[in-house]
Amino acid sequence: MDTSSVTAEGSACISERQNSILTTGKSKSSIHCADDSLAGSVSQRACVFCGARVVLNPVTDAAHLVHGPIGCATCTWDIRGSLSSGSEMYRNSFSTDMKERDVVFGGEKKLATCIDEIVGKYHPPAIFVYSTCVSGMIGDDIIAVCKAASERHATDVIPVESSGFLSGNKVVGYRAAAIALMQLIKPKVGETVEKTRKLNFLGEYNLGGEKWVVERYLREIGIEINVAFTGDSTVAALKQAPGACLNLVQCTGSMHWVAMSLEQEFGTPYLDVNFFGAENTAGSLRKIAQFYGEPEMIRRTEALIEREQARIQPVLQKYRKKLAGKRAAIYVGGAFKAVAIIHQLKELGMEIVLTGTQTGKKEEYDNLSTLLDPGTIIIDDANPAELEKFLLEKNVDVMAGGVKERVLAYKLGIGFVDHNHDRKDGLAGFDGAVRFAREVYVTTCTPVWSQLKATGRRA
Amino acid sequence: METVATPKVKQVNENQCQQCMPLGGVVAFKGIENAMVLVHGSQGCSTYMRLTNVEHYNEPVDIASSALNEKQAIYGGEANLHKALDNVIRVYAPKFIGVLTTCLTETMGEDLKRLVATYRLNRGITAVDIIPVATPSYSGSQTEGFWAATRQLVAYYAQPTERHQGINVIIPHISPADIREIKRIFGLFGLEYTMLPDYSMTLDRPYGGRYQKIPPGGTKTRDIARMSGARATIQFGLTCPDNLSPGLLLEQEHGVPLHNLPLPIGLQNMERLVETLEELSGLSLPDILERERGWLLDGMADSHKFNADGRPIVYGEPEIVYAFSSICMENGATPVVIASGTRSNRLTGLLATLLADADEQPVILEETDFAAIDEAGFMAEANIAIGHSGGKFLTERRGIPVIRVGFPIHDRTGGQRILSAGYTGTLAFLDRFTNALLETKYDSYRELRKEEMGIREGA
Numbered sequence: 001m002d003t004s005s006v007t008a009e010g011s012a013c014i015s016e017r018q019n020s021i022l023t024t025g026k027s028k029s030s031i032h033c034a035d036d037s038l039a040g041s042v043s044q045r046a047c048v049f050c051g052a053r054v055v056l057n058p059v060t061d062a063a064h065l066v067h068g069p070i071g072c073a074t075c076t077w078d079i080r081g082s083l084s085s086g087s088e089m090y091r092n093s094f095s096t097d098m099k100e101r102d103v104v105f106g107g108e109k110k111l112a113t114c115i116d117e118i119v120g121k122y123h124p125p126a127i128f129v130y131s132t133c134v135s136g137m138i139g140d141d142i143i144a145v146c147k148a149a150s151e152r153h154a155t156d157v158i159p160v161e162s163s164g165f166l167s168g169n170k171v172v173g174y175r176a177a178a179i180a181l182m183q184l185i186k187p188k189v190g191e192t193v194e195k196t197r198k199l200n201f202l203g204e205y206n207l208g209g210e211k212w213v214v215e216r217y218l219r220e221i222g223i224e225i226n227v228a229f230t231g232d233s234t235v236a237a238l239k240q241a242p243g244a245c246l247n248l249v250q251c252t253g254s255m256h257w258v259a260m261s262l263e264q265e266f267g268t269p270y271l272d273v274n275f276f277g278a279e280n281t282a283g284s285l286r287k288i289a290q291f292y293g294e295p296e297m298i299r300r301t302e303a304l305i306e307r308e309q310a311r312i313q314p315v316l317q318k319y320r321k322k323l324a325g326k327r328a329a330i331y332v333g334g335a336f337k338a339v340a341i342i343h344q345l346k347e348l349g350m351e352i353v354l355t356g357t358q359t360g361k362k363e364e365y366d367n368l369s370t371l372l373d374p375g376t377i378i379i380d381d382a383n384p385a386e387l388e389k390f391l392l393e394k395n396v397d398v399m400a401g402g403v404k405e406r407v408l409a410y411k412l413g414i415g416f417v418d419h420n421h422d423r424k425d426g427l428a429g430f431d432g433a434v435r436f437a438r439e440v441y442v443t444t445c446t447p448v449w450s451q452l453k454a455t456g457r458r459a
Numbered sequence: 460m461e462t463v464a465t466p467k468v469k470q471v472n473e474n475q476c477q478q479c480m481p482l483g484g485v486v487a488f489k490g491i492e493n494a495m496v497l498v499h500g501s502q503g504c505s506t507y508m509r510l511t512n513v514e515h516y517n518e519p520v521d522i523a524s525s526a527l528n529e530k531q532a533i534y535g536g537e538a539n540l541h542k543a544l545d546n547v548i549r550v551y552a553p554k555f556i557g558v559l560t561t562c563l564t565e566t567m568g569e570d571l572k573r574l575v576a577t578y579r580l581n582r583g584i585t586a587v588d589i590i591p592v593a594t595p596s597y598s599g600s601q602t603e604g605f606w607a608a609t610r611q612l613v614a615y616y617a618q619p620t621e622r623h624q625g626i627n628v629i630i631p632h633i634s635p636a637d638i639r640e641i642k643r644i645f646g647l648f649g650l651e652y653t654m655l656p657d658y659s660m661t662l663d664r665p666y667g668g669r670y671q672k673i674p675p676g677g678t679k680t681r682d683i684a685r686m687s688g689a690r691a692t693i694q695f696g697l698t699c700p701d702n703l704s705p706g707l708l709l710e711q712e713h714g715v716p717l718h719n720l721p722l723p724i725g726l727q728n729m730e731r732l733v734e735t736l737e738e739l740s741g742l743s744l745p746d747i748l749e750r751e752r753g754w755l756l757d758g759m760a761d762s763h764k765f766n767a768d769g770r771p772i773v774y775g776e777p778e779i780v781y782a783f784s785s786i787c788m789e790n791g792a793t794p795v796v797i798a799s800g801t802r803s804n805r806l807t808g809l810l811a812t813l814l815a816d817a818d819e820q821p822v823i824l825e826e827t828d829f830a831a832i833d834e835a836g837f838m839a840e841a842n843i844a845i846g847h848s849g850g851k852f853l854t855e856r857r858g859i860p861v862i863r864v865g866f867p868i869h870d871r872t873g874g875q876r877i878l879s880a881g882y883t884g885t886l887a888f889l890d891r892f893t894n895a896l897l898e899t900k901y902d903s904y905r906e907l908r909k910e911e912m913g914i915r916e917g918a
Contacts, residue, residue, distance in 0.1 A: 014546050014549060036528050038546065039543035040523045040542060040544065041523070043502055043506070043526065045503075045506060046503045047506070050507070069479065069562045069597040070479055070596055071478065071479025071482070071504070071562070073472070073475055074477065074478055075507035077474065077475060092474055093474055096470070097470075097472035099597050100597050103566055103597050110470055113470045114470050118471060133561070134563065134597065164501040164502075165500075165501040165528055385550050388670045404510060404513050407513050407518055408519050411518075411664070411666075411669065411670045412668065452668070
């Protein structure tokens with residue numbers, strides 16, 4: 001490497017990352033994405049294990065056992081803002097706490113003992129056992145250990161093959177979780193699940209009670225949710241998943257594969273929905289009502305939408321006045337969330353100048369480009385240096401993203417909207433749209449920023 | 460004394476009380492001037508360590524990863540490590556790179572020393588110091604990681620040098636506010652000193668309108684080089700194992716006398732520091748500290764009867780646990796449970812001396828988890844707890860308030876600003892402790908008295 005070109009400040013962009021950054025209307029080639037993170041680039045991504053755990057962890061009455069050294073469990077303990085209407089078991093974090101002797105002699109025996117201890121103490125209806133880098137590396141056969149434990153305890157002990165090194169891309173972990181879910185759901189030999197007119201709600205994690213919000217709308221138009229994947233779900237309810245006549249898919253990154261598998265296995269069709277933002281919520285409800293095709297349901301849906309819109313639009317209008325023309329940036333985990341936020345910010349009259357995701361796919365980025373004005377920066381798997389560069393260059397007023405981006409925005413005196421998976425407030429549905437608008441308003445227009453700019457000295 | 464190392468029959472770790480080993484190393488390395496940290500492993504490790512640090516320090520904390528995937532896990536991570544170093548040097552332009560191993564790379568058997576040496580040779584790197592440290596989490600917690608990295612800094616830089624009048628100050632993982640208070644106290648005694656590590660500015664930046672890839676501040680490596688010629692070392696590391704002790708290394712290799720002291724948290728512990736500083740400086744206690752001591756004594760008198768109602772659980776890293784157990788003891792609030800997720804070969808012995816005159820002997824738990832802490836606290840009728848955010852279930856499930864100290868604090872703001880050191884910090888902590896007891900008392904005493912006497916409304 002030629003170190004003579006290194007400036008005192010370092011340079012923001014690594015040449016190998018150039019193709020992962022585009023400007024809409026200017027760049028002709030497609031974005032480089034869905035690849036491993038570049039070594040040393042301080043990616044905002046996590047790992048396969050993380051992807052698997054965030055998808056499965058909201059299963060409320062299951063025990064979640066991480067087979068590895070302590071850190072993997074510590075870092076993912078109660079990491080999501082998923083709420084439960086019943087069991088709180090999922091909020092515990094179990095670890096086999098592998099030590100040196102386990103690494104040398106193998107951890108299968110300890111894993112089996114840990115499963116026995118959990119069953120003895122709590123009798124959970126299922127235990128998810130996650131493999132990690134170390135258990136994967138030393139070749140512990142978690143499938144065999146889980147199978148034996150399932151038979152020993154006559155309960156579901158499900159292996160999740162989520163060794164971190166399999167990929168730096170969480171999406172691989174989503175798949176591992178999906179495979180585990182399918183294993184849990186599949187009726188045992190001789191068992192059948194009757195079809196009903198209920199629907200499943202895939203890619204809904206009940207953050208801040210969001211599943212409950214949608215459930216209330218659906219109940220009003222005459223449909224029950226069979227089970228959500230996986231927010232506020234139970235093991236027993238998940239096993240009834242084949243009984244739904246329709247699957248709604250919200251977070252496509254984590255659940256599209258499950259929806260396809262459920263279609264293949266049980267013939268259940270699926271619909272993509274999105275309950276973030278008033279327009280998206282209305283559109284999704286209409287889509288669902290049309291699927292059922294019942295005139296009474298369609299009538300109730302229109303009545304609901306009209307009532308809710310009449311209630312919230314005057315409130316949104318107030319925020320729109322304050323926010324029109326402000327410049328926004330988005331950097332989130334997946335493309336589904338990015339699209340949802342773009343729609344909502346546009347509804348508030350804001351201009352989107354930067355969008356990026358950790359795990360977007362090519363066709364998702366193509367779709368994103370069509371939603372954005374020319375000149376918008378699109379970035380895949382960004383690092384803090386790149387984010388800073390564009391936040392300053394594009395004179396951004398507010399950013400939406402996760403925890404690591406929050407501190408960066410604040411350091412630059414920029415507003416920030418938390419759209420991460422540990423948030424405590426629901427942003428779904430009509431009331432969620434108001435809450436989102438309010439959060440954008442309070443952080444964009446806080447009196448704090450003007451004071452920082454007026455009195456802050458360069459430290 | 461009733462010493463219960465977590466029963467050996469229990470293998471599963473339920474709700475973790477400790478962090479992983481490289482996480483401690485990251486914090487220590489962030490206390491070096493112009494430093495960047497690289498974690499050799501899969502992407503998730505560095506991202507989780509960033510997240511944990513960001514939530515606690517409320518600062519951007521950049522940690523690079525060599526982002527290994529399955530192929531490198533099998534064939535070796537050399538190329539990725541080298542590429543990662545290239546990119547870190549290019550983007551961050553550091554003078555120092557601390558490289559930490561992970562469970563994965565230790566299990567793979569990566570010879571990090573050799574990989575780094577080859578890199579330096581191949582690239583002809585002379586302007587950047589690259590220091591590798593082995594931090595497999597199956598062999599230790601963040602406590603050992605912090606000491607191992609700090610000791611490695613001394614081992615690498617400290618060269619035989621001329622004697623000088625400076626003092627070495629070596630700290631465990633404490634808050635930036637505590638570091639600043641300790642520095643102020645040394646300054647008041649007019650002593651020249653080198654603090655290692657010193658992340659009081661790098662992990663707690665005043666607002667400056669910018670994100671700095673490497674924030675200014677931290678111990679200068681040329682000062683570490685001179686530590687070998689110092690008059691004495693003061694190390695706040697009573698519980699530090701000999702094989703990881705930076706102060707012991709300086710004493711054994713370079714003949715620098717070691718004063719191994721408890722953290723100056725609590726009156727008695729602060730007195731020990733003051734005695735040592737009086738001896739080293741030839742000055743008596745400066746007026747301002749005399750007054751601060753007086754205020755602390757006054758505060759102890761004011762609150763002693765309230766504190767006598769306290770039945771505290773103290774948990775966290777061994778050094779922190781010892782310091783806060785001392786405060787409790789000297790204020791008549793004998794701890795009922797003292798616990799650490801870390802295994803220490805020193806803590807139990809130190810506590811035996813501290814607790815010699817206690818009316819009631821606490822349960823002592825080492826290498827433990829929150830399930831065991833919760834159970835022991837419940838049995839012992841604990842009514843207050845002192846420690847990091849991991850103890851949140853003590854409040855949620857048992858109604859026990861947690862006075863937050865230590866690391867990580869992710870569910871409250873200002874973890875980096877919590878001051879407990881010095882007379883001033885001790886009093887600040889004591890007031891928090893007493894007021895938590897008072898809050899419980901004022902909330903409950905009317906109902907309790909009525910219940911005790913069987914008084915019912917209208918009866």
